[in-house]
Amino acid sequence: MIEVNNIHKSFGDAHILKGISTVFETGKTNLIIGQSGSGKTVLLKCLLGLFSPEEGSIVYDGQKYSELSSKDQRNLRQDMGMVFQGSALFDGMTVAGNVMFPLEMFTKLAKSEMEDRVNIVLKRVNLVDADHKYPSEISGGMQKRVAIARAIVMNPQYLFCDEPNSGLDPKTAIIIDNLIKEITEEYNITTVINTHDMNSVMEIGEKIIFLKDGLKEWEGTKHEIFKTDNQAVTSFVYSSELFKKVRQMYLEERN
Amino acid sequence: MKYLADIGGYGIMIVEVFKKPTKWRIMKTLILKEIDELIYGSLGILIFISFFIGAVVSIQTAMNLTSDFIPKNLIGFATRQSIILEFAPTFCSIIMAGKVGSFITSSIGTMRVTEQIDALEVMGVNALNYLVFPKIIAMMMYPFIIAIAMYVGIFGGWFAGVFGGFITSADFVEGVTMDFIPFHVTYSFIKTFVFAFLLATIPSYHGFYMKGGALEVGKASTTSFVWTSIIIVITNYVLTQLLLT
Ligand SMILES: Nc1ncnc2c1ncn2[C@@H]1O[C@H](COP(=O)(O)OP(=O)(O)O)[C@@H](O)[C@H]1O
Ligand SMILES: [Mg+2]
Numbered sequence: 001m002i003e004v005n006n007i008h009k010s011f012g013d014a015h016i017l018k019g020i021s022t023v024f025e026t027g028k029t030n031l032i033i034g035q036s037g038s039g040k041t042v043l044l045k046c047l048l049g050l051f052s053p054e055e056g057s058i059v060y061d062g063q064k065y066s067e068l069s070s071k072d073q074r075n076l077r078q079d080m081g082m083v084f085q086g087s088a089l090f091d092g093m094t095v096a097g098n099v100m101f102p103l104e105m106f107t108k109l110a111k112s113e114m115e116d117r118v119n120i121v122l123k124r125v126n127l128v129d130a131d132h133k134y135p136s137e138i139s140g141g142m143q144k145r146v147a148i149a150r151a152i153v154m155n156p157q158y159l160f161c162d163e164p165n166s167g168l169d170p171k172t173a174i175i176i177d178n179l180i181k182e183i184t185e186e187y188n189i190t191t192v193i194n195t196h197d198m199n200s201v202m203e204i205g206e207k208i209i210f211l212k213d214g215l216k217e218w219e220g221t222k223h224e225i226f227k228t229d230n231q232a233v234t235s236f237v238y239s240s241e242l243f244k245k246v247r248q249m250y251l252e253e254r255n
Numbered sequence: 256m257k258y259l260a261d262i263g264g265y266g267i268m269i270v271e272v273f274k275k276p277t278k279w280r281i282m283k284t285l286i287l288k289e290i291d292e293l294i295y296g297s298l299g300i301l302i303f304i305s306f307f308i309g310a311v312v313s314i315q316t317a318m319n320l321t322s323d324f325i326p327k328n329l330i331g332f333a334t335r336q337s338i339i340l341e342f343a344p345t346f347c348s349i350i351m352a353g354k355v356g357s358f359i360t361s362s363i364g365t366m367r368v369t370e371q372i373d374a375l376e377v378m379g380v381n382a383l384n385y386l387v388f389p390k391i392i393a394m395m396m397y398p399f400i401i402a403i404a405m406y407v408g409i410f411g412g413w414f415a416g417v418f419g420g421f422i423t424s425a426d427f428v429e430g431v432t433m434d435f436i437p438f439h440v441t442y443s444f445i446k447t448f449v450f451a452f453l454l455a456t457i458p459s460y461h462g463f464y465m466k467g468g469a470l471e472v473g474k475a476s477t478t479s480f481v482w483t484s485i486i487i488v489i490t491n492y493v494l495t496q497l498l499l500t
Contacts, residue, residue, distance in 0.1 A: 048377055074379050082377045088370040102378050104281060 007056030018214035027188045029204045034211035040194040081151030083161040087143040089135040096131035099149045121149040141172040159191040275381040289393035305404040309411030317421035331430020334412030343405045348450040352483035356458040360479035363462030364472040390455040397451035442498045457483045
């Protein structure tokens with residue numbers, strides 16, 4: 001569980017996060033939604049410890065990040081996995097090399113043990129026969145799978161995904177969303193996902209927070225999001241014709 | 256103001272590079288890879304350029320020797336002096352600022368814009384040590400290719416002098432060995448070491464701290480080339496003043 005208490009983050013004069021508080025639950029897929037530029041990535045990078053908020057605190061299962069020694073902060077970081085928006089795979093390394101990288105850096109495992117571990121996670125993300133390929137040689141969907149494999153290879157307690165299905169076709173996007181949800185449940189991870197994709201909200205939105213202008217505008221589940229009267233949320237959710245139809249049908253059904 | 260901030264930022268970067276080192280087992284392979292890319296990969300172009308620069312210096316000196324009172328072996332002497340003192344260390348380093356410098360900036364810059372550097376930092380890797388330290392160590396081999404460039408440059412001078420019919424081989428060799436001051440070579444290698452450090456670190460700074468996308472990577476490479484060249488030329492002046500006078 002991650003508790004976020006009233007965090008503020010600015011870059012120069014630009015006040016990006018203006019006091020956000022929420023709780024991200026363990027074993028669930030927590031979604032941060034909002035328009036591009038609403039501060040989703042900045043919030044995620046605060047959760048990762050890449051940015052430090054000027055005000056407020058982030059507490060990971062009882063450990064307040066800002067009060068930890070730098071050694072404990074580093075240990076906590078090693079309990080975090082991150083899937084970046086563009087996958088951020090190391091281009092100079094093969095698929096297997098990418099996934100093995102954290103193990104090589106931070107464990108004393110023998111080569112064969114590392115290889116076993118890599119094979120297990122690659123199989124878990126349904127990636128076979130790609131170990132020796134380079135990131136540029138595989139599709140976007142496969143790159144995402146590799147990024148997920150690399151993020152979970154160290155058995156993290158926290159998993160952060162920045163727009164995990166951006167740039168993917170709708171079918172692959174749903175498969176990737178569900179893969180993240182399954183892994184979250186299987187390993188009981190606290191997963192936080194940034195997205196602006198309503199399909200993801202429908203698929204895996206167990207807990208959703210809606211960001212607008214650096215503030216948390218709304219919070220709820222995927223069932224609640226269709227019933228809310230919050231103007232900002234509805235205009236985001238029903239921006240596409242498809243979802244306008246969905247709402248119409250939903251209202252007709254109710255009457 | 257911005258320049259002051261950049262100088263400060265550069266200084267901080269250099270300190271960070273030496274902190275929290277990467278495991279030796281991994282660092283070793285990174286260093287070997289950089290030696291291959293930065294040093295071995297530059298050998299060809301530097302040899303090629305040095306040969307022709309040496310040749311041209313030799314011809315130009317010959318063309319200026321209009322008086323019969325000046326001994327012909329001055330051609331060999333002048334070629335040696337200009338190659339060792341200036342062309343090999345400084346001219347080659349400017350070429351390297353273009354070749355190796357823009358490669359370093361664009362490869363690190365690409366890692367920045369594609370969030371690969373964030374990925375390293377999230378994992379708890381000191382990205383500066385991981386990326387820049389192996390480049391600095393690899394560039395410590397740079398004086399070796401400059402030594403080769405010196406030989407090849409003088410050979411180019413001999414070749415152009417002898418086969419152009421300006422001087423006999425014996426006269427040229429006599430000129431090359433005449434009034435040899437060993438400290439000139441020391442001076443040259445001190446310069447080369449300093450340039451090597453600048454060539455590894457200034458382009459890294461421009462790549463590591465860049466912002467934006469693919470277009471900015473291109474711009475950063477250009478800026479990096481300009482600044483690396485400027486700093487090399489100024490350092491050259493300062494070191495020459497300090498060491499030779
Ligand atoms: N490192 C940074 N420096 C300055 N401004 C930033 C930085 N990162 C993000 N921003 C700004 O913060 C705002 C929110 O960005 P971001 O969190 O990336 O939005 P999104 O919700 O699309 O992920 C943007 O206006 C962006 O320009
Ligand atoms: Mg974003």
